[in-house]
Every structure is written in structure tokens, then in C-alpha cells.
Amino acid sequence: MRFESDVEGERIDQYLSRVLDLSRSKIQKLGKAGKIQVFSKAVSNNYLLHLGDEITVDDAMDFEIKIEKEDIPLDVVYEDDYLLVVNKKSGMVVHPAPGNYEHTLVNALLYRFSLSKGSSNVRPGIVHRIDKDTSGLMMVAKDDKTHDLLSSMIKKKEVVRIYYALVEGIIPNETGTIDAPIGRDPNNRQRMMVTDVNAKDAITHFKVLKRFSDKTLIACKLETGRTHQIRVHMAYIHHPIVNDPVYHSKKATSFGQMLHSKQLSFVHPITKEHLSFDSPLPEEFEEYLASLTV
Numbered sequence: 001m002r003f004e005s006d007v008e009g010e011r012i013d014q015y016l017s018r019v020l021d022l023s024r025s026k027i028q029k030l031g032k033a034g035k036i037q038v039f040s041k042a043v044s045n046n047y048l049l050h051l052g053d054e055i056t057v058d059d060a061m062d063f064e065i066k067i068e069k070e071d072i073p074l075d076v077v078y079e080d081d082y083l084l085v086v087n088k089k090s091g092m093v094v095h096p097a098p099g100n101y102e103h104t105l106v107n108a109l110l111y112r113f114s115l116s117k118g119s120s121n122v123r124p125g126i127v128h129r130i131d132k133d134t135s136g137l138m139m140v141a142k143d144d145k146t147h148d149l150l151s152s153m154i155k156k157k158e159v160v161r162i163y164y165a166l167v168e169g170i171i172p173n174e175t176g177t178i179d180a181p182i183g184r185d186p187n188n189r190q191r192m193m194v195t196d197v198n199a200k201d202a203i204t205h206f207k208v209l210k211r212f213s214d215k216t217l218i219a220c221k222l223e224t225g226r227t228h229q230i231r232v233h234m235a236y237i238h239h240p241i242v243n244d245p246v247y248h249s250k251k252a253t254s255f256g257q258m259l260h261s262k263q264l265s266f267v268h269p270i271t272k273e274h275l276s277f278d279s280p281l282p283e284e285f286e287e288y289l290a291s292l293t294v
Contacts, residue, residue: 005053006184008198012036013045016057030058051198067096067124072108077277082146082270083139084113084125087279090135090256095126105138115142127151128225133245133256135282136163137264149269154225162263163220163230164209164281166289167239168248171208171216178204178233182226191246192228194236202226204233212292215242219262230259242288255284 007015013031017024030036031045035058038047049055078085086105088094093104106124109115115125125140127150139159141147153159183199185191194202203223210217216239220230228247234240235247241259245252265276281289 002054002056005049005051005055006198006200007049008051010049011045012038012043012047012049012055015049016055020057033058067110068102068107069111070103070107071111072103074105074108074112077137077279078275080268080271082143082268083141083150084109085264085275085277086138086140088130088135088138088261090133090282090284091254093132094129094138109140113140113142115140128154130261131228131231131257131259134163134259134261135285136261137161137277137279138261139264139266146269150266153266153269157223158266160263160265161222161225161261163222164217164260164262164285165220165230165234166215166217166242166258166285167234168215168242169239170211170214171206171218171239173208175205175207178202178206178237180233180236182229182232192226192232194232200224200226202229202233204230210294212294215292217289231257255282258285258288260285 005015013024013027016022016027016036027036028045031043034042036043037056038053040056075087076084077087088105095106096104106126109125113125125142125147127139127141127147130136130138139150141150180194180202181196181199182192182202183195183197185193186197201224205221205223206218208216208218222229231241231244231247235244240248241257242248243252243255244257260279260281262281263276263278265274267274
């Protein structure tokens with residue numbers, strides 16, 4: 001698997017043990033075997049990370065992991081020989097991770113499709129991800145070439161992703177842009193935050209769709225794709241997403257945050273056809289909107 005460091009000055013074995021939820025001894029064994037690299041060069045276990053370091057961990061990391069195919073209902077909105085577009089339910093984890101190898105989107109996909117390996121054998125086909133409690137549209141690659149092309153398109157901002165979010169309070173502006181860097185919260189490694197420390201640029205554009213008595217429905221367009229970006233940015237401007245279990249002070253229900261990946265548009269990397277998809281809001285989301293007063 002390959003990913004970028006989001007910290008500065010932390011030992012690589014400590015960092016990998018934390019983010020991958022694996023024992024430090026197992027990480028150190030991989031390091032001693034030369035299976036942990038930074039910019040394609042093997043490093044020692046006491047290597048101190050720099051922000052943006054490209055870390056590669058040999059797939060032997062997954063030697064104890066066997067992903068089972070599971071017959072879980074899927075909402076497939078598009079399929080051809082190269083890729084899929086699926087409409088993910090809120091509450092479904094996208095791919096297996098240490099401690100959680102079942103009932104994910106990947107388990108369901110493997111039951112029905114042959115997918116690209118991608119960057120890791122625990123994330124076959126996954127080009128981009130959305131949070132467990134976010135619903136909506138996602139692209140999935142069937143082969144490695146398509147996977148690489150779609151990943152490149154996302155990096156080049158050639159994929160348009162529009163999310164609908166219900167947030168607390170009344171946003172007075174019709175449109176707005178939040179340009180605020182995001183990094184990991186040093187006091188809670190499961191959270192992200194707006195910060196200048198070990199952060200990456202993050203830009204979210206939003207448009208007001210409807211105002212209720214004490215809430216606002218907005219459409220958000222991502223210019224960047226940072227972890228929890230919309231959730232962090234809306235909380236930062238004091239309009240947290242309704243029912244967000246992490247970035248809202250109020251207790252959330254089991255449905256999760258009112259955030260839905262509604263529209264997805266891109267040029268097919270193989271056929272060059274322009275594809276555009278729009279998915280309905282989940283029933284729980286619609287019912288909550290219907291209960292609000294204007």
C-alpha cells in the first residue's frame with residue numbers, strides 16, 4: 001500500500017503502528033526486512049517522517065488478511081467492462097481495515113465482480129472513498145489500467161463531485177468558499193481539524209439550496225479531497241453537519257451525518273464518453289428534511 005505522511009518528526013514505526021492499527025513489533029519486522037520505504041528507498045524503523053513523505057509498505061502487510069466475498073445488497077447505478085458507479089448506503093465501511101474485515105463495500109463488490117488490485121489487496125477496485133456514515137456515489141475500477149487512469153483524473157481535478165449537506169444554523173450567503181488547510185488533531189488522532197501544523201491545502205465551495213428555521217441545506221463541491229473535508233470545514237465556520245457523530249456537539253443517531261455524495265461527473269478514461277450521475281437522498285435524509293419548518 002502507498003500513502004503520504006500527514007505528520008512531521010514522528011518515528012515511522014510508531015506512525016505505521018498507529019495508522020494501520022498493527023502491533024509495533026510487526027511493523028518493525030517489516031522494516032527490518034526492507035519492506036517499508038520512503039520515496040522507494042528502504043528506511044530504518046527510527047526514520048523520522050516529514051510531511052508529504054511517500055510511504056510504501058509491501059503487500060506482505062496483508063499476509064494474515066483474507067477478505068471474504070459477501071452477498072450484501074448493492075445499488076449499482078452504472079457498469080461497463082472497465083468501471084462501476086455504486087450508490088453506497090450510510091453506515092457501510094468502504095474497505096476492510098485491521099479489526100474490521102467483514103460487511104464492507106469491498107466484501108460486497110468481490111461477491112459480484114472481478115476488480116483491480118489497486119494499491120493494496122485489501123482495497124481492490126477502490127479509487128476514492130467516502131466516510132462510513134456518508135452515503136452516495138463512488139467510482140470503482142475493474143482493472144488496474146482503469147484504476148490508474150481514474151486515480152490520475154482525481155488528482156488532476158477532472159472528476160466533479162457534488163455533495164448535499166444539511167448543516168446547523170442559517171448561512172446568510174448564497175455561495176461561499178472555505179479555503180483552510182486541514183491536518184490531524186494532535187489531541188485526537190481520529191479527528192481532523194483546520195490547522196497550519198502538518199496540514200494540507202483544502203478548498204470547499206458551497207451553494208445554499210434551501211433555508212429552514214434553524215438549518216440550511218447546501219451543495220458542496222470539492223476542489224481538494226482531504227479526509228473529512230466537508231465535515232471539518234463546515235464545523236470550522238460554525239455550521240456543523242447535522243447528526244455528525246464526530247464534529248457536532250450533539251449526540252448523533254445511528255444514521256450518521258446528513259451528508260450525501262449526490263452528483264458525480266467525469267469523462268470515461270477508456271471510451272472518452274462523458275458520464276454524469278445523480279443519486280436521490282437516502283430515505284432517512286428526506287424524512288428529516290420533511291420534518292423541518294421553513
